[in-house]
Amino acid sequence: MKAQRVQALTKKELLRVIREPANLFLVFLFPLILTLAFGVAFGAIGTGGDIQYSVAVIDLDSTSWSEGLVAELYNSGVLVPTPYTDAVTAHSDLQQGRVSAVLTIPKGFGDSVEAFTANPGNPSAWPVSTLELSLDQGSMIVSSVVPSMIQQALSVSLYGEEALSPPSPVKIGAPLMVESVKLTQFDIMVPGMFSYAVIFLTMIVSQVFTEERQQGILKRIAVTPTTASDIFGAQIIANLLTGVVQIMVVFVASYVMGFRPLGGIGGVLTAFTITLLLVLCNVGFGLITATLAKSSGAATGLSFIFILPQMLLGSFVPAPESVARFVPSYYVTKTLTNVFLRGADVLSQSTILNIGILAVYSLSVIALGVVLYSRYGNR
Amino acid sequence: MIDAIKIKGLVKRFGDITAVDDLNLNIMKGEIFGLLGPNGAGKTTIINILSGLLEPTSGSAEVAGYDIKTQSMDVKGLIGVCPQHSAYYKYLTGRENIELFGDLHGMPKKLLRERTEYLLENIALMEMADRKTGNYSGGMIRRVNLAMALIHDPEIAFLDEPTVAMDPQSRRATWDFIRDFRKREKTVILTTHYIEEAENLADRVGIIDHGKLIALDTPCSLMDKHGHENLEDVFITLTGRKIREDV
Numbered sequence: 001m002k003a004q005r006v007q008a009l010t011k012k013e014l015l016r017v018i019r020e021p022a023n024l025f026l027v028f029l030f031p032l033i034l035t036l037a038f039g040v041a042f043g044a045i046g047t048g049g050d051i052q053y054s055v056a057v058i059d060l061d062s063t064s065w066s067e068g069l070v071a072e073l074y075n076s077g078v079l080v081p082t083p084y085t086d087a088v089t090a091h092s093d094l095q096q097g098r099v100s101a102v103l104t105i106p107k108g109f110g111d112s113v114e115a116f117t118a119n120p121g122n123p124s125a126w127p128v129s130t131l132e133l134s135l136d137q138g139s140m141i142v143s144s145v146v147p148s149m150i151q152q153a154l155s156v157s158l159y160g161e162e163a164l165s166p167p168s169p170v171k172i173g174a175p176l177m178v179e180s181v182k183l184t185q186f187d188i189m190v191p192g193m194f195s196y197a198v199i200f201l202t203m204i205v206s207q208v209f210t211e212e213r214q215q216g217i218l219k220r221i222a223v224t225p226t227t228a229s230d231i232f233g234a235q236i237i238a239n240l241l242t243g244v245v246q247i248m249v250v251f252v253a254s255y256v257m258g259f260r261p262l263g264g265i266g267g268v269l270t271a272f273t274i275t276l277l278l279v280l281c282n283v284g285f286g287l288i289t290a291t292l293a294k295s296s297g298a299a300t301g302l303s304f305i306f307i308l309p310q311m312l313l314g315s316f317v318p319a320p321e322s323v324a325r326f327v328p329s330y331y332v333t334k335t336l337t338n339v340f341l342r343g344a345d346v347l348s349q350s351t352i353l354n355i356g357i358l359a360v361y362s363l364s365v366i367a368l369g370v371v372l373y374s375r376y377g378n379r
Numbered sequence: 380m381i382d383a384i385k386i387k388g389l390v391k392r393f394g395d396i397t398a399v400d401d402l403n404l405n406i407m408k409g410e411i412f413g414l415l416g417p418n419g420a421g422k423t424t425i426i427n428i429l430s431g432l433l434e435p436t437s438g439s440a441e442v443a444g445y446d447i448k449t450q451s452m453d454v455k456g457l458i459g460v461c462p463q464h465s466a467y468y469k470y471l472t473g474r475e476n477i478e479l480f481g482d483l484h485g486m487p488k489k490l491l492r493e494r495t496e497y498l499l500e501n502i503a504l505m506e507m508a509d510r511k512t513g514n515y516s517g518g519m520i521r522r523v524n525l526a527m528a529l530i531h532d533p534e535i536a537f538l539d540e541p542t543v544a545m546d547p548q549s550r551r552a553t554w555d556f557i558r559d560f561r562k563r564e565k566t567v568i569l570t571t572h573y574i575e576e577a578e579n580l581a582d583r584v585g586i587i588d589h590g591k592l593i594a595l596d597t598p599c600s601l602m603d604k605h606g607h608e609n610l611e612d613v614f615i616t617l618t619g620r621k622i623r624e625d626v
């Protein structure tokens with residue numbers, strides 16, 4: 001590799017992105033317009049329904065009694081109990097406004113109820129258990145309605161219909177009021193926008209190589225002392241620089257539309273790191289596409305083999321995690337969702353794991369792309 | 380005289396087509412050598428082999444003393460190739476296209492800038508130099524295509540039909556430019572099917588037909604030997620065909 005050659009080829013690549021209207025659109029204007037448009041369309045839409053209140057239920061008791069209580073909550077027609085297994089997820093969903101309340105049924109709840117039914121007249125024989133409740137304090141309705149609804153469901157499951165307020169073995173703890181950040185549908189989509197912006201680089205890279213091959217430019221370069229690593233190196237550098245600008249475009253446009261990511265400067269750095277890894281991966285996909293495609297027209301079509309799954313399974317479109325795990329963009333979207341929306345620590349195990357998985361994924365793809373293209377691409 | 384290029388028993392087959400058929404040829408340093416032949420004669424294939432784009436089926440060749448198979452990187456540093464079909468970046472300006480190839484050859488920046496100015500001046504492209512080549516006329520593109528090959532002032536230049544699609548004025552300017560090249564002891568291998576080009580420019584001419592070298596001499600000796608006034612007639616005598624069907 002020689003710096004002068006790599007620099008000249010990188011410059012040429014960047015000029016291409018800026019001067020070819022189709023590229024300029026795909027790389028910068030498309031993410032910009034899409035972010036702004038989604039901001040307008042989904043920025044005002046909240047995520048939860050507003051007539052029924054979903055309640056995250058953590059059932060630590062798991063007896064027929066606790067299940068009866070949950071069924072009773074459900075029968076209210078107003079509360080929608082959703083089973084959760086861990087408190088962290090439940091509370092983070094409460095913070096993000098996905099659920100209106102978190103109800104924890106303690107271990108021993110069933111024992112209390114059983115003691116009560118066996119000995120209804122003797123309160124001293126009942127072991128008392130306390131239901132823990134956390135509520136979204138931002139909503140007046142939730143904080144006034146939900147506790148009484150739960151109280152009522154509890155009474156019904158203990159005494160049957162139309163009970164008043166007799167003594168009870170189960171208390172509802174003073175509700176913990178939680179301030180939820182009201183996420184809009186747009187906020188939920190933004191992490192996926194970062195992935196979305198860069199996956200089209202697959203198409204750009206595949207077009208560069210097929211066009212230059214078709215037009216005889218690669219042959220022309222091949223009779224100069226330029227090496228394959230100069231060419232691939234310049235392509236990688238140019239795309240990373242393009243990616244940096246794309247990431248900035250999404251940051252600025254989403255900020256303008258009201259997106260306020262958590263995570264501070266560390267979150268921003270995480271976004272750049274992981275999204276640039278995805279850029280690398282897409283340069284690799286572009287090379288693989290250019291190897292398979294005979295013409296640049298064919299490359300454009302073929303590139304969707306790599307673009308569509310990343311778009312549908314790993315960006316802002318909801319997708320089942322079991323399949324999504326196979327597309328690289330999923331790791332970007334997931335990590336940025338954790339960091340920007342859930343306030344996950346940027347050095348948390350899951351963030352580092354995701355970055356690690358994507359790094360291995362991307363390096364393998366780009367290595368494969370370089371090898372395939374060098375072997376079979378230059379015909 | 381030192382040989383710039385030595386070709387020994389060179390053969391290139393594409394399936395059952397023999398594009399180059401047992402070619403033996405030495406080209407001297409400082410000469411303008413014209414490869415003359417009809418379409419499909421094998422001219423481009425010879426240049427592609429010498430410049431390292433194609434591997435020969437058999438035989439060997441040396442360019443500036445370097446073996447084309449084992450020392451191709453050394454060869455690439457010394458040659459300039461002007462391809463038959465213009466290859467350039469449409470979204471770059473003429474100047475940017477030319478300078479890019481100077482950079483690929485690792486030219487010092489100051490020299491590169493001076494040499495680009497000189498070339499733009501000489502191929503009469505100064506006015507259009509900073510416009511995108513996508514907007515150039517066919518003749519202008521040919522001139523940029525040539526300048527991209529010569530930016531680094533190569534020791535040996537392979538020019539594959541360099542003046543195709545140029546108007547007579549540009550063609551003459553290009554000829555002057557190529558002659559100037561020879562003055563500085565550079566070697567030029569020029570393919571053409573323009574008879575006047577070979578007659579006017581080449582020190583020696585090799586006539587190729589069906590991949591075979593069927594005549595080799597100075598234009599004058601070839602015409603004398605066969606008793607003709609021009610190379611066209613020489614070609615007809617040798618092959619029984621016209622060199623270009625459309626002439």
Ligand SMILES: Nc1ncnc2c1ncn2[C@@H]1O[C@H](COP(=O)(O)OP(=O)(O)OP(=O)(O)O)[C@@H](O)[C@H]1O
Pocket residue numbers: 393396397398416417418419420421422423424425463572
């Ligand atoms: N890559 C290739 N695959 C198959 N056949 C080829 C290939 N390149 C050249 N040929 C064949 O080799 C022969 C010589 O072609 P070449 O391009 O060298 O001719 P040329 O003298 O340059 O012709 P022209 O004046 O049209 O440029 C032709 O018959 C051509 O069809």
Ligand SMILES: [Mg+2]
Pocket residue numbers: 422423424463539
């Ligand atoms: Mg040819």
